[in-house]
Amino acid sequence: MIVVYDGTAEGFLSLVFEVYAHKLSPTHIFKSRPQSLLQIHEVRSDETHARRVLEGMKRTFSPLHVREIQQVLLCDTLAFELPLLAYVNLGFKDPKNLYDPTQESVRTVQNWARVYGRMVHRMKGFVRFEELEEGVFYAKIQTDYNILALLGHHFVERLGAQGFILHDVERGLAFVSQEREIYAVAHADVPQVSEKELTCKGLWQTFFSHVAIQNRTNPKLQQAFVPLKYRTYMSEFEGRYSSTCKH
Amino acid sequence: MGADSPTMRGVCEGVLYRFLALKLQRFHFEIKSLDTFFLGYTAPMAKTLFEKMAILSDSAKYDVSCSSSGSDQKGASLGKSHASGICHSFSADGRCISLLKVLMTNACIYECAYCINRASNAIPRAAFTPRELADITIDFYKRNYIEGLFLSSGIVKSENHTMGLLLQTLEILRFEYGFGGYIHVKLIPGCDTELIEKVVALASRVSSNIELPSSHSLALLAPNKTKEKVMQPLRAARDISLHKTSAPIPMSTQLIVGATPESDFDILRLSSALYEKALLKRVYYSAYIPINDNALLPSTLTAPPLLREHRLYQADWLLRFYGFRAEELVDEATRKLDVDLDPKTFWALRHLEHFPVEINTAPKEVLVRIPGIGVRGALKILQARKFRALDHAMLSRLGVSLKRANYFITCKGVYQKEVPLREDHIRRALLGPKKLLQPSLFDWYQGMVGGEV
Numbered sequence: 001m002i003v004v005y006d007g008t009a010e011g012f013l014s015l016v017f018e019v020y021a022h023k024l025s026p027t028h029i030f031k032s033r034p035q036s037l038l039q040i041h042e043v044r045s046d047e048t049h050a051r052r053v054l055e056g057m058k059r060t061f062s063p064l065h066v067r068e069i070q071q072v073l074l075c076d077t078l079a080f081e082l083p084l085l086a087y088v089n090l091g092f093k094d095p096k097n098l099y100d101p102t103q104e105s106v107r108t109v110q111n112w113a114r115v116y117g118r119m120v121h122r123m124k125g126f127v128r129f130e131e132l133e134e135g136v137f138y139a140k141i142q143t144d145y146n147i148l149a150l151l152g153h154h155f156v157e158r159l160g161a162q163g164f165i166l167h168d169v170e171r172g173l174a175f176v177s178q179e180r181e182i183y184a185v186a187h188a189d190v191p192q193v194s195e196k197e198l199t200c201k202g203l204w205q206t207f208f209s210h211v212a213i214q215n216r217t218n219p220k221l222q223q224a225f226v227p228l229k230y231r232t233y234m235s236e237f238e239g240r241y242s243s244t245c246k247h
Numbered sequence: 248m249g250a251d252s253p254t255m256r257g258v259c260e261g262v263l264y265r266f267l268a269l270k271l272q273r274f275h276f277e278i279k280s281l282d283t284f285f286l287g288y289t290a291p292m293a294k295t296l297f298e299k300m301a302i303l304s305d306s307a308k309y310d311v312s313c314s315s316s317g318s319d320q321k322g323a324s325l326g327k328s329h330a331s332g333i334c335h336s337f338s339a340d341g342r343c344i345s346l347l348k349v350l351m352t353n354a355c356i357y358e359c360a361y362c363i364n365r366a367s368n369a370i371p372r373a374a375f376t377p378r379e380l381a382d383i384t385i386d387f388y389k390r391n392y393i394e395g396l397f398l399s400s401g402i403v404k405s406e407n408h409t410m411g412l413l414l415q416t417l418e419i420l421r422f423e424y425g426f427g428g429y430i431h432v433k434l435i436p437g438c439d440t441e442l443i444e445k446v447v448a449l450a451s452r453v454s455s456n457i458e459l460p461s462s463h464s465l466a467l468l469a470p471n472k473t474k475e476k477v478m479q480p481l482r483a484a485r486d487i488s489l490h491k492t493s494a495p496i497p498m499s500t501q502l503i504v505g506a507t508p509e510s511d512f513d514i515l516r517l518s519s520a521l522y523e524k525a526l527l528k529r530v531y532y533s534a535y536i537p538i539n540d541n542a543l544l545p546s547t548l549t550a551p552p553l554l555r556e557h558r559l560y561q562a563d564w565l566l567r568f569y570g571f572r573a574e575e576l577v578d579e580a581t582r583k584l585d586v587d588l589d590p591k592t593f594w595a596l597r598h599l600e601h602f603p604v605e606i607n608t609a610p611k612e613v614l615v616r617i618p619g620i621g622v623r624g625a626l627k628i629l630q631a632r633k634f635r636a637l638d639h640a641m642l643s644r645l646g647v648s649l650k651r652a653n654y655f656i657t658c659k660g661v662y663q664k665e666v667p668l669r670e671d672h673i674r675r676a677l678l679g680p681k682k683l684l685q686p687s688l689f690d691w692y693q694g695m696v697g698g699e700v
Contacts, residue, residue: 100634101627101645111646125335125345129390137389155391158327162389200386203300210304211348212338215536215551221341225334236336 005043005081007031009073012081013050015043016088029081061091065098068113075116075145076171083108120147124154126230129164130201131194137164138190142232148175148182156180201235208236296383302373306353306364307399309538310456311531312499315345315394315429318451323427326388326395328451332429333394346431347387348397351375351412355401360468360541361458361506364401368539374403377416385424395429395451396420402435402471410438414445421449434480436472443483447496452528455480456501460514464507467543485526499529504559505552506535506544510582511559512573519566519573532559554586562590568622569615587678592618595655596670602655603662607636619651639663651677 003026005011018024024041033040057066069088072080086105090097101107129137137159141151148168152175155164159177166175167188174185231237316332334343352374353364363370375383384396398413413432420426432450434443447453455477459465462474481498488495500521502514518530534551537544562584565571569591576590577583585593595602595618604613606628614625624647631637631645638658643649653663654673662668666676 099630101631102634102637102641104644107644107646121331121333124329125333125391125394127391131390139391159389160323160325162325196386199296200390202297203383204387204390204392206297206300207304207347207349208336208338208344210301211308211344212340212342213308213536214340216340216342216534216553218341219339222337222339225337225341225343234336 001026001041002028002030002034002036002038003041003043004030004033006045007076008045009070010047010050011043011045012073012084013053014046015081016053016085017046017049018043019085019089026082026085029079029085057088057091060095061098062095065091065095068109071113071116072109074147075112077144078112080109080112116145116147119143119145120150122230123147123151126226126234127151127155127166128234131197132191133194134191135163135194137162138167139164140167140169140233142170142229143168144229146171146173148173151175152177152180152182205236205238296379298371299373299375299379300349300383302371303349303351303353303375306401307348307350307397309363309533309536310348310397310399310433311342311501311533312397312431312454312529313343313345313348314431314452314497314499314529317497317528318429320421320427320451324425325385326426326428328394328427328429335391335393345394346397346429347384347393347395348399349375349380351377351380351398351400351409351416352403353401354403356404357402357469357471359458359471360539360544361503361535363538365539377412377419380416381419381424384420385426388426388428393428395431397431397433398450399433400435406435406437407439407442410435410442410446414442417446417449434484436476436480438480440483440487443480444487447484447487450496452497452499453480453484454499454501457517458501458503459507460502460509460517461507464509468507468541481526497528498526499531500527501531501533503535504532504556510577511555511562511584512577512579512582514559515562515566515573515577518563522566530563532556532563555584558584558586558590565590570612571616588674589618591616592651592677596674599668599670603657603668604655605657605660606642607632607659617652617655619648619653619655624648 001024003015003024005015015029018041019026026041033042057069061069069084072078072084083105087098087109090103090105097103098106101110123141123143127139127141129139132138141148146168148166148171152166155166156177162177164177167185168174172185173182174188175182226234226237313334314332315328315334316330318328319330320326320328332345334345336344338344350364352372353370354372354374355362355364356366358365358367380396380398384393387393388395396416398416400409400413402409403412413435417430417432420430429451430449431452431454432446434446434453434455436455443453457474457477458472459468465472465474465477477500481500484496484498502517504514514532521527521530534553534556535545536551537547537549540547562571562573562576565576566573571591571594576594584590588596595616601613601616604617606614611625611629614620614628615622620628627645627647628637628642631641635641636659637645638661639649639653642652642658654666654668654676656662666672
């Protein structure tokens with residue numbers, strides 16, 4: 001059976017609800033309606049259903065596993081639906097199953113959660129803020145998965161009273177520190193950077209190039225630690241290795 | 248604290264300097280002579296912030312310490328450290344950048360043969376003031392370039408004067424800016440204990456570099472240092488920490504590899520002694536990069552021994568996280584780690600009586616001794632075998648690499664069939680057909696720098 005839902009976390013939880021309510025057994029799950037003459041079951045996002053499934057999970061699974069599920073739901077560019085559904089089923093049969101790495105869906109979900117976590121951790125280091133004329137710090141990010149909320153809260157703890165905006169350009173979302181909220185942003189007119197900004201960036205680039213030891217140059221090692229896809233908004237790699245360059 | 252104590256003097260001079268600088272700027276004087284006054288050092292000094300940054304990060308880059316983990320400053324208004332540490336970038340040599348690593352000044356009255364900043368070298372000199380350095384740190388931190396500051400310096404005027412300058416910077420950051428990020432401070436060997444006490448109270452980590460692994464080499468190449476002198480601030484810092492109820496301050500040191508004839512055996516014995524005395528959290532190894540011409544040192548054409556450095560880091564990990572003792576890895580008879588094989592495989596091949604190990608029953612401390620299986624692999628195996636007996640296929644699916652482990656394990660009693668359990672056979676299987684390589688300049692481009700735990 002082919003199932004379609006709207007691609008949101010709420011939608012997926014509603015899907016889980018319907019799987020149990022109508023005894024569905026999906027063979028394919030799509031985020032958008034495919035061109036097909038086959039019978040397609042459409043899931044409507046339903047807040048009550050989603051909430052009930054989430055409460056059920058929190059009651060039954062350990063907090064660790066609930067967190068894993070939430071992280072995988074934020075991997076919006078992955079086709080995570082079938083393995084995640086299998087994982088949730090396994091957990092509702094017996095929550096102990098989720099500790100069993102010999103089960104394929106457990107391994108798959110745990111690996112995704114680990115990849116997601118690694119991406120968050122790397123970005124905690126690789127985000128680069130610029131000071132705007134108004135004294136607000138602004139950073140663009142470009143990531144495979146939606147990690148805005150976790151990053152935002154990390155920087156709220158860090159930067160204290162300093163106002164900042166984290167802008168996920170591709171997803172059209174922005175985390176604003178004062179409200180600790182994520183807003184949808186169609187397009188942003190970002191003001192000029194402050195006068196000091198160029199000096200700081202220049203000092204940083206100077207530091208970056210001088211701290212490397214010439215006799216130990218090892219671009220492959222560097223790239224293993226900072227893959228090209230992370231370099232888009234990192235000023236120390238500006239113009240040298242943008243993520244669009246061919247190797 | 249008396250008015251004539253060393254810190255006071257350091258602070259006074261700092262204040263005097265700022266006061267003079269203001270006056271002089273008003274009269275459009277050159278600041279050059281003032282730097283001379285400030286440092287007690289006569290050499291052309293860099294002027295712009297950019298020149299200073301270039302010179303002083305160049306001078307600091309040979310210190311490998313890069314950790315930013317395991318500290319927690321309370322009650323800060325800006326900044327917070329992260330339990331696991333965060334790497335903010337990686338330089339062209341593949342080393343992690345997590346702290347702003349510059350010297351306060353690269354002027355130095357010492358004459359250490361291996362060091363770029365020794366007094367007799369004709370290199371451009373520069374100095375940051377404590378204020379400049381603190382401001383740059385805050386600017387960098389706000390932009391998420393760094394996790395904090397690595398505070399170190401050449402020795403100017405005296406050990407106490409230098410320590411005082413570093414302490415001033417530390418105090419500006421902690422007290423004026425309420426900075427809660429990571430600050431690593433280099434303790435200056437030979438400075439007063441009361442200065443160390445102040446630093447320990449405010450720093451996230453302190454270090455003092457032994458650099459050369461034996462007293463003999465130190466005497467030969469670093470006339471201003473002795474092993475006792477280098478260890479003294481670390482011991483003082485430990486004693487101060489022990490008196491406090493709070494967690495002891497993490498400490499580290501660095502050893503240069505390949506500048507002097509000490510063997511891996513000497514180096515690892517020294518490291519493990521330092522770890523066992525609970526003196527240090529971390530020993531860094533730095534492949535010697537020949538900078539100065541000196542008859543007692545490898546010539547400036549020698550390539551840095553990066554592979555040896557890598558093997559030492561691997562061995563170091565075995566000491567700290569795998570329950571190995573230094574004597575197991577190298578001993579009087581084999582004073583050198585194997586170049587082709589990692590230290591654990593090297594050990595296993597010499598102790599085949601412990602193998603093969605049955606994956607389904609071996610305890611954790613035995614599992615981590617299997618070549619190719621690390622702490623994470625062992626934990627995966629322990630977790631999975633609670634549910635079912637594991638075979639080779641399941642191990643692969645769990646993501647445990649069998650490339651090396653295969654020759655040292657049985658799964659449900661089954662041992663691989665291709666290679667008999669004999670040292671020469673396994674070694675050949677592991678190394679594969681050795682490619683005939685034309686040795687080239689780039690042969691040593693395979694160093695891998697240890698991460699931070």
